[in-house]
Amino acid sequence: MKVSLAKKLLLAFIGLTFVVLLATLSLARWSFEQGFLDYTNALEQQRLTRIAERLSSLYQQRGEAWSAISSQELNQYLDDSLRPPPPRHRPPPNDKLRPPRSHQRPETALVNTQQSLLAGQLPQAKESDWIRVPIRVKQQTIAELITASKRHFSSPQATAFSKQQWITSAIIACVAMGLALLVSIRLTQVLLAPIRRMLLHVSQISNGDYHVRLDEPRNDELGRLMKDLDRLTHQLEENQSARQRWIADISHELRTPVTVLIGEIHAIQDGLRPLGMTQIHSLEQEVERISHLIDDLYQLSLADIGALRYQFYPLLLDECLINCIDKARVSAERKGLHIVLENIQPAWVNADAQRLTQLFHNLLLNAQAYTDAPGTIKISQTNTDDQIILCIEDSAPSVNAADCQRLFEPLYRQETSRNRRNAGAGLGLAICQKIIEAHQGRIAASPSLLGGMRFDIFLPRYQETK
Template sequence: MKISQKLFLAFIGLTSIVLIATLSLARWSFDQGFVNYIHSLEEERLHTLSNSFSSLYGQSGQSWDNVSVQQLNTLLRVFSADPLKLVTNGDRKLPPRPLFVDAIKGVDSGPEERVRRGPPPHLRDARKAGPPRRLGPPTSIYNPAGERLAGDAFDDIDGSISMPVLYNDEVVATLYSNPIFEVNSISAKAFAKQQLWTSIWIGLLCLSLAIIISWLLARVLLMPVREVVKGISHLSKGNYSERFNLDRQDELGLLMNDIDHLAVTLENTRSAKNRWFADISHELRTPLSILCGEIDAIKAGIRPFNQQQLTSLEQEVMRIKHLVDDLYQLSLSDVGGLKYQFESLNITQCINETLLSLEDKISEKDIAVSFTADEPIFITGDAMRLRQLLANVILNSVAYTDSPGRLSIDLITEKERLLIVFNDTKPSVDASECELLFDPLHRQDSSRVRRNNGAGLGLTISRNIVEAHDGLISARPSNLGGLCIEIVLPLQKES
């Protein structure tokens, strides 16, 4: 399965889960809110009933003994209609106000006359027609002593909705009604079903919109990924000149920049490899051509085979041997094959011993060396490899410094590191080419060219030795007019 398909399915799956959860919670919230709305209507109905019973209580001489059970039941049944509908009597709406109040008509005939006269005509008509079918919840009225005056009996009165009947701020009775947990009316079910289908259609519409957006997002988000795949395909085919032209600041942009850097590195590596082979061929061709020429001259009798010719042949063979040894050392250092035995050593003594072993070559080139450090400085390293490092750097200065010349060696300690600075006299190297001195077989076009039989691998091997000691080596133009090589090594940690 492609990434675009996985990304598309991930978007759709996430959207579906969120949509289902949202619609389910919305449906649950609607059901709970609808029931709460019914409960509020029920409380309003009980409040209307409370006012009616309060008026009836006042009209009956402030005693429930003067009110018949039939009157109470009739009043309960009239106000027990479906709470979702208006309470009606035929086509006429019943007034939401207390019943049996003569003051509404502006008449006050006294409590005896009101009791004798009985309920209003619409209640008498309702009594003659028989008790209406109750659509609302069961309702009962209890006196303050907890005795049921009228209405339905309750098994659990504590779990019911209650409403006090107040007369002159005194509780004269309490109305109880069963709470509604599920609406069973036809209109309520139709409304709930309509809301359910509306939610379903909204969900399908949102899902369709999510599918379209997910498809577009998958294409847009994977566009740079396709560019990355295309770029890597070019690299795998050896085409290192392709570059990304997209300016992005996100993670894909960083990846593209890294791939561009990798392409540049691979291209430089390929160029270096080709140059490496050409340089090695050139280094080997020169002494081999000389050997072949001298051997042909001896065979043809042009030159006599004597000690002088033998010495000349030996020099060319030693030059080839020196080049092969350097290549072998370089290959070992590149792959980490050089063995190191780290120990505590005095770098000052190590430099003095190296200078003493190279005294003849330094004197032969008429190079004055100044190194006057007598204080011992201890580092952790391999003594043999460090002497090889020092010898390579010193011989490089001796080989490329005009006679008479001068070489200065200074030791500088800074916190936890040691700086070994080599400064020589003319000729110098351009600052732009200083770092290239550590490349294998690097050739310069300036006056500081190779003047001995070396192959130009000494500084390359030196850099590998320094890096093996967790150090740094760099080159720059010297203030003496020549080249400055600086080596940074960590000092020995005090135990």
């Protein structure tokens, strides 16, 4: 049996209220009973004090000897103390009745200093529960009055009063539980309202509707959760748009060389162009372009799913960099570009040599493709205690600073002065970022002071463990 969150909250509120109410009423009841019994015992203490004063006077009048006072007279003193006090006004002449005794006579005893019983009856309770009041004459204790303290309600009046208090407490508890039920229902509705909105929102997201937003102006935890859901929805919407752009861009990139291939083949078939080495070389270039695009897509897909293999071992970063520069120098000079090295020095890194070579090759190829001749490609190095910073920058043209980080998005290229006249599919920088991240580093793009682009590569230095 499934219990809804609303029922759980309602039961929790009602249960908590019941426990708190039960504890409060129980403590109040216990406090009342203890206070009432303490009050009764205080009255009994006062009664014994009055008897002690009267017996002290009687003792002095009879020559300061208990033997001069009969036990019947002493018992009469004890019995008279049980009657209520006389009225403040004289009773009518025909009312000759004495005030009645209290309903239940407490056990009261008079004992001398040797604890011998002089009058009355010793209480049946334990001595630890006795109330003792000394009788003094001339600062000397001559006897004691003893009675039992109250530990429970014994008189009918007290029992009836206690029962009435129980009934009143039960009525208060029922009224409080009724109010708690109403408040709990309303509170549950208020708390669950935003949760139900979020459930509906998640249901819409799961159905592919990424345009809905909660936009709830709350500052509590539920408000933060709603904002997180809105950010998630926005991210899913962007991912969907990126996926659609990705498919469209890939289709476009594949369609261009395929269209050229089909055109060349049709021209040869129609006899418009002879089948010679020139035509074969042209067809080969388009096939290589398709092959390069497919290989880049494959590499990027492997990097996205974490399946790109790496073999890490300590190596000198400068040696790997110099080898890549030497291979790129000839093609760069052929395009009228000059490669400048600055502060390249030995530095150890824990890396995959093949992937670092791919990284430097892509960055140098990107610089050659998007730098006007005559131009400059500058490569510099900075070492710190824990990382190596490589800077690869080129001369004009450049891109807007706001678009620099978007260069690492797959298939992204800006249609500005850094045009796509010599460009590939726009996957090289995305692959570079994946390689850097696999090496626990990062790469950043920004406009260069030379007028072109600047790429800063941050790699952790290899720390030899002893």
